[in-house]
Amino acid sequence: MNHFGRLFQISIFGESHGASVGILIDGVPAGIELDAKDFIQDLNRRKPGGIGTTTRIETDEVQIDSGVFQGHTTGGAILLRFLNQNVNSKDYSNLVSHPRPSHADFVANIKYKGYQDYRGGGSFSGRLTLGIVAAGVIAKKIIKDISFETNIINLAGCKNKEEYSTILKKTVEEKDSVGGIVELRAKNVKIGLGEPYFDSLESTISHLLFSIGGVKGVSFGIGFDGVDLKGSSFNDVILNEKGITKTNHNGGINGGISNGNDIVVKVMVKPTPSIFLEQETYSFKTKSLEPLLIEGRHDAAIIFRAQVVLEACLAIALADAYLIDKAYQ
Amino acid sequence: MNHFGRLFQISIFGESHGASVGILIDGVPAGIELDAKDFIQDLNRRKPGGIGTTTRIETDEVQIDSGVFQGHTTGGAILLRFLNQNVNSKDYSNLVSHPRPSHADFVANIKYKGYQDYRGGGSFSGRLTLGIVAAGVIAKKIIKDISFETNIINLAGCKNKEEYSTILKKTVEEKDSVGGIVELRAKNVKIGLGEPYFDSLESTISHLLFSIGGVKGVSFGIGFDGVDLKGSSFNDVILNEKGITKTNHNGGINGGISNGNDIVVKVMVKPTPSIFLEQETYSFKTKSLEPLLIEGRHDAAIIFRAQVVLEACLAIALADAYLIDKAYQ
């Protein structure tokens, strides 16, 4: 169930405190130049380091275990792994009996009948997004004409980028966390990617985005903000034979298919559930509500590090659509 | 590419002005009572009739062509078809050279190299959602403990249901259209449906919802409205061993898995692109912007008829997750 894609296929694995996390990528064309250093830029965008980020520092060096030979992809499956080194497992033992609010602790315990690896969030850990970022790097090489722009357009209700660091500082002081909205933009997407109905670009993009923990909303173009527009204002007037439109309320997609304009996606990322304030939760031990103080190492605003992960999801969906499109040219 | 689902699988087909539209449903357990009349209630919710709905009236009687014997499902694939009868194809001939804004006309023409059935929107027509509604009826029989509640919580920016008919009347007079937000709610969902990552409930539900024309946003729980909440307010405190939470900002899903609370989904439906006001569009004939007057028969607010379609998407995703879950008990 950790598998996605029709031609460009990814399978994710690993747990936060196990040996490693990573991704298996299949359907990559042979002959693409690929080296461990190609991953550094995007992986660095996911790294902690700024205000309010976790103190768990990992080198996050990618191990390319298969599918690459003499600096090029071979056409075979590419296994990428990231070793877990800075692991501190004693922090989490309390969470089995005291499931963290808004976290997967409770559902994992029931679904997996107590056999889940509960250390550090186990397979639900944000650490698994390392593989997604890495797959995104390869996806971007397949769709090399497309460029990406990713921004936080809303942090805790604030749309002014210059205030973000102040908000963040205050949040850390309050031992709380904040969420926000990321805007993804893919430029220079050829017309015709995607399908009507179940392989619509919106379907596959949202499928991948909602697989990322903390994502609670996805919209295209103007999205929910366009709810009060009438058809006469919402409609994007086509201006030329390349399909460029006067406005882009549809976010570059009509009928599930790319229309030649920028693909614009907005993604709502909820505030990190792991906060350092005291909370309440149900205790399986005492069978009553009890105070909960979360230890461990967590981000106050995971949205900053999430940006490149969400961008990778968009790139993966587009790479798959691009390869499918090629089959029909 | 018109196929979805792992165990409960659907494949959609048809064009607005072809012989028929319909759906092929596979993976349905044997022995479920099923009769053509079981579809009537949900199909009627999709029928036009109210203010501002299309004047194309079809009987929408379902033809059960396979997979049902002596009033019960056989365990084989179920073919459901709806004949196209009230077809009026001359209305659409102009749209090949003058693609309608915010519609699939333009992308279809390029993707399918001019071979698409352009009559009445062809395979992009909302008429194909008949099959989705019908599949939803069967899905609901599989997950019979789950009940659904579906409402328009926002019409053209207005959240007061009592004003909807006034808004609608005015929109029709103005020859314009409106969109809005549908809230879907699934009650009594067992804990543990869905998977982390690529088969997360949010992924499969959004995948299906975004396959519906006009859907431009999907969120779970409080969604985008929760952007200004801090973690301490957003987090849903778990109250008891059944996983019931004090609030439901997460919309009944954590880590991609149902948590025992109502699943709550908000779906943004854009205003119907086909309006009777004069618009502009690029003409492939004259190679310049030209006025466009859309004829044919269209809804001023497709969101009313879309409700049951979106509800069906939710039911289909849950039925698939339910069957998968059974395999692991």
Next chain:
Amino acid sequence: MNHFGRLFQISIFGESHGASVGILIDGVPAGIELDAKDFIQDLNRRKPGGIGTTTRIETDEVQIDSGVFQGHTTGGAILLRFLNQNVNSKDYSNLVSHPRPSHADFVANIKYKGYQDYRGGGSFSGRLTLGIVAAGVIAKKIIKDISFETNIINLAGCKNKEEYSTILKKTVEEKDSVGGIVELRAKNVKIGLGEPYFDSLESTISHLLFSIGGVKGVSFGIGFDGVDLKGSSFNDVILNEKGITKTNHNGGINGGISNGNDIVVKVMVKPTPSIFLEQETYSFKTKSLEPLLIEGRHDAAIIFRAQVVLEACLAIALADAYLIDKAYQ
């Protein structure tokens, strides 16, 4: 579970005595000329008529219900149906309590808990192969450079074609049935179709062939007959840069991938299980062995009509591999 293919996808449906049988085909490129008359030649090869064939005569006219417009494929899903007209359901009522040997009666009754459509073999009927033949016709149009040659190389142990009609006449007189071996040959297949491991050409071809009732063996090249060859004799010496080999013991496939030589497949088709001789079977009524006399209309050597069905399976697998290959050029 009635779905197959990665890009060229087929979904089969119907029962022998239901309204219709047919197939839904997705992933067909737009712009292929397609007309009902294109199916006649292959459908006729499947029709009864010769010695020892069933007396159930159907017109087997294909209904193209979607995906074709103005004589060309649209790029959308193609629904093909065949109406069941010459249905004679009273023949089969006895078979629920007295399952026919070597038939699906017994397993269907248990798997589907008695809800299966038992008339005329229901969804297990050879009549469903109509859809496969029809899908084969479309597949062949996609891979139009490839030609097919199909022959019965063994009938009831006899390899001399000139004796086939004598064997058949005698079999009918004896109220018995015979099986045999079909050799399929695809010529002019480009090098590189298929994948190592799970999408090997041998895997996908055999997957489709074994989905046909009565197929009990599939081999490539010399197959089982090569069991006594040593490596030095078995190995096919490569003669030129086109990959042409001196012998073709490997049947045109190495490492799961087409190698430029003819693809050669041998398919063992068992004798039709429905014979007119008295047999024994377990009776669920009396809970003991009882004599069974099968009524209805059956072929004495289904292998003759099966030829075009098996050829279609090969064409379908190659069409899918061909489209996937295009994505990587």
Next chain:
Amino acid sequence: MNHFGRLFQISIFGESHGASVGILIDGVPAGIELDAKDFIQDLNRRKPGGIGTTTRIETDEVQIDSGVFQGHTTGGAILLRFLNQNVNSKDYSNLVSHPRPSHADFVANIKYKGYQDYRGGGSFSGRLTLGIVAAGVIAKKIIKDISFETNIINLAGCKNKEEYSTILKKTVEEKDSVGGIVELRAKNVKIGLGEPYFDSLESTISHLLFSIGGVKGVSFGIGFDGVDLKGSSFNDVILNEKGITKTNHNGGINGGISNGNDIVVKVMVKPTPSIFLEQETYSFKTKSLEPLLIEGRHDAAIIFRAQVVLEACLAIALADAYLIDKAYQ
């Protein structure tokens, strides 16, 4: 394209002389006891050591990298890896310009445009079957009521087991290789596994078996040997309510579905293509036929070590069918 399975899913990766080979297994129920030592018995059956086996000796210790916690499966994806240690890459450099007969060298070079890892067969190496054996071990734990019996019933045309070692010794002396037929038998399989048409047990089992290099034929029950039987002799008379039949010519499967008798599969394994006798092949350098002397380390009869691999394929197909079946109980 290295992915297979609907619920029990496997994805294979690696190259013979890369860092490691292995498999990613998804859809495994939580709570199954699993330890590295559970793999030893089956992995040992695949190990070289006897007469005529390769001198490449690897420890073949499995690394369980994810999906197992405190000695039990977690329900998450299980990554199993085998390090490549005894690698001797200089043996193979000649094979790019001189493709080995009956090997994947030639097709790989064209398909992957020269980018394939050609060392030791790369991703086409039999070494990748380590992962299949390992996945088979887990599959067997899921279907623990089923037992397996695997035998070579024919070696180089000889059916007498006692002569096998003599044949083998002679083959090594002659620097040649031999093939044969493996019979797989699964006992105590419940009635009802598999589906009609594209998920027939015969389809999924053969799909997996034909993914193994060297397999050139697959049959069920009496298979090709039954070609001269008439229906009256071929048909398996059902004896009791458990479906047990007097004979088992159908190999335990009717209509694609297990019928309660032993599942019996015969698999033709061709003679190892890599022999130490001088052969001829086309040289891309001189553009003419040239003598070829294969170096490296190879088995004279890979069929011995293949037995457990083929058995694993059968177990994997049955485990997937078993989980699907559970969803419908």
